[in-house]
Amino acid sequence: MELRDIEIFLALAEELHFSRTAERLHITPARVSQSIKKTERRIGVPLFDRTSRAVGLTAAGQRLYQSLRPAYQQIVDGVEDVSVSAGDISGTLTLGTMGPQGWMINGIVERFQARHPTARLVHCELNVVDPLTPLREGTIDVAHLWLPVREPDITVGPITHTSPVVLAMAATHTYANRESVSLEDYGDLTFMTPRSPIPASMEEAFQPFRTPSGRLIARGPTVSNWEDELKATATGQAVAAAAAEAARFYARPDVVYIPVRDAPPIRWAFAWLTANANPLIGALTDAATDEAVRIVTERSASA
Numbered sequence: 001m002e003l004r005d006i007e008i009f010l011a012l013a014e015e016l017h018f019s020r021t022a023e024r025l026h027i028t029p030a031r032v033s034q035s036i037k038k039t040e041r042r043i044g045v046p047l048f049d050r051t052s053r054a055v056g057l058t059a060a061g062q063r064l065y066q067s068l069r070p071a072y073q074q075i076v077d078g079v080e081d082v083s084v085s086a087g088d089i090s091g092t093l094t095l096g097t098m099g100p101q102g103w104m105i106n107g108i109v110e111r112f113q114a115r116h117p118t119a120r121l122v123h124c125e126l127n128v129v130d131p132l133t134p135l136r137e138g139t140i141d142v143a144h145l146w147l148p149v150r151e152p153d154i155t156v157g158p159i160t161h162t163s164p165v166v167l168a169m170a171a172t173h174t175y176a177n178r179e180s181v182s183l184e185d186y187g188d189l190t191f192m193t194p195r196s197p198i199p200a201s202m203e204e205a206f207q208p209f210r211t212p213s214g215r216l217i218a219r220g221p222t223v224s225n226w227e228d229e230l231k232a233t234a235t236g237q238a239v240a241a242a243a244a245e246a247a248r249f250y251a252r253p254d255v256v257y258i259p260v261r262d263a264p265p266i267r268w269a270f271a272w273l274t275a276n277a278n279p280l281i282g283a284l285t286d287a288a289t290d291e292a293v294r295i296v297t298e299r300s301a302s303a
Helices: 003-015 018-025 029-043 059-085 106-115 133-137 183-188 200-206 226-234 279-302
Strands: 048-050 055-057 091-097 119-125 142-146 154-163 165-170 190-194 218-223 240-243 255-259 266-273
Touching: 003 018, 003 029, 003 059, 018 029, 018 154, 055 059, 059 279, 091 279, 106 119, 106 279, 133 266, 142 200, 154 279, 165 226, 190 226, 190 240, 218 226, 226 240, 226 255, 266 279
Parallel strands: 091 119, 091 142, 190 218
Antiparallel strands: 048 055, 142 266, 154 266, 165 240, 165 255
């Protein structure tokens, strides 16, 4: 078996979902399926039970997973040890994050700094209303952004985590006492208008332009930053869609945060200008990938 096929098998064994495995490894679901079929032909037995609703390991698949996981980790650790001993990468990396999302990637940042102690990491705040301009102006090297980012001049790295969606609204709002709202409810609400242009695909991730049934979703006051959004929310001018972490980090008595029960989770990832050759960008994304492997491995061990 090739190392990539082993990696795909292990990831599918842990995710038990073809699309999530593809997303985690930044490949297509078809590539995952092809690799698994190739491995099953080589082994000679099915490794997964597949139905229209679920994916599960067969007994043979479970045995193979138990055998391969520690060996694969030993290979990863060995490569990391050699890489570290070969010499550190120095220089400066400027990273832009948004509010609580900087806290959410602490594990990645700590891993990066431990591996590259001579590198200088400059951490700055990104404006949620204008997230791409600092990259293009060269103010930062890497932006931690929500997806999708489909800009031809920007490369997207590994997904760091996902966040449920909540709606921030005035404590006096007619929906404020609800346990949750739906995307269809958006048709009865007014959202913010970002002052700076945000790609439509990124804006829709938080606040779509139409409800699932096709109703237009109103846009209201123009805002320049997150503080503007909170002020407009607190005074009842509009509601603001946000990552669930906002409820913890921006708690205030005149604003409530209501879960959106059918909104897809927000995916977060590092992104950078494709033309940026700073070697520390690759070092940061390597740390993100390895941190994700650590988290999945720990979850599997505790399950």
